[in-house]
Amino acid sequence: MDTEFEDAVRILLIQVPRGTVTSYSQLAKLAGYPGYARHVGRLLSQLPDDSKLPWHRVVTASREISRRGTLAAAIQKQLLRAEGVALKGDRVDPALLWVPDWKPSGR
DNA sequence: GCCTTGACGAACG
């Protein structure tokens, strides 16, 4: 609530269903701040432990686990796998990406 | 006020 940005990202993150993942840039864009991918990462890094936000469902644009700051990388993989997310090494299955407003009849 | 770092991304070669 300090800023609209972190509030928007927070809400979006909560809307991410279990078993799916999203990317920093995607969250930033959906939050209304395209190009703020780094801000998302910074925000998550400052998230308190009592935050019920599924930060572990956030991966890079390459669907890889965070490389910078190896602090939570191992935990993230563990949590994702616990949710049924298929991990290909340090990469997440592209089919498990969270798509807001997914149109199965489209494309 | 300037420089470096940071849970990043996209473009190039």
Add this chain to the structure above:
DNA sequence: GCGTTCGCCAAGG
């Protein structure tokens, strides 16, 4: 597919 470079904005030193 991989390594490098530039761009992005913000916080910390």
